Amino acid sequence: MSLVRLIVLGIVALDGEAHGYAVRRKVGEWRVDSWTRVQPGSIYHALKQLARDGRLRALAAEESAEGPDRVRYRLTEVGRAEFVERLEAALGSFDIEALGVGVAFMDALPKTRVAALLDDQMLRARANVAHLRELRTETPEEGQAPHTGDLLDLWIGNLDATTRWVEGIRTRLGPA
Numbered sequence: 063m064s065l066v067r068l069i070v071l072g073i074v075a076l077d078g079e080a081h082g083y084a085v086r087r088k089v090g091e092w093r094v095d096s097w098t099r100v101q102p103g104s105i106y107h108a109l110k111q112l113a114r115d116g117r118l119r120a121l122a123a124e125e126s127a128e129g130p131d132r133v134r135y136r137l138t139e140v141g142r143a144e145f146v147e148r149l150e151a152a153l154g155s156f157d158i159e160a161l162g163v164g165v166a167f168m169d170a171l172p173k174t175r176v177a178a179l180l181d182d183q184m185l186r187a188r189a190n191v192a193h194l195r196e197l198r199t200e201t202p203e204e205g206q207a208p209h210t211g212d213l214l215d216l217w218i219g220n221l222d223a224t225t226r227w228v229e230g231i232r233t234r235l236g237p238a
């Protein structure tokens with residue numbers, strides 16, 4: 063999943079329209095680089111690529127005293143559809159970065175949809191934990207490569223922690 067595409071589409075969706083500097087500024091204000099591997103410099107490339115792909119429509123350029131003219135962008139219908147698709151995938155992801163980006167933009171979806179996606183994510187996580195615990199009983203002795211038991215414990219712990227975190231968000235959302 064391209065998180066930079068989701069972030070750019072999400073910021074443009076939230077603002078209605080935005081130029082690259084505004085998107086980059088918001089990425090900085092949100093400190094996106096502290097909770098993802100997305101770097102501010104990738105924003106401009108993503109904007110151009112999304113415009114080339116028909117996900118964003120370039121509007122008239124604005125003059126800027128601080129540098130080159132700034133092109134404003136607005137989501138196209140295809141861009142809005144991609145944003146929703148990527149957002150829903152992020153909210154259902156076990157990848158912590160993708161899930162975090164999904165949570166950042168979850169207000170763009172109806173509350174009932176977010177609740178359903180998070181409920182589904184918790185069910186899948188619990189099922190995976192149960193499966194991993196079953197596998198854990200079948201692992202060979204500890205202390206030998208490839209340390210399968212240790213790896214299963216790591217995955218179980220990660221999924222358990224993520225599930226508890228999602229439960230907290232789900233509780234704050236209230237009834238669907």
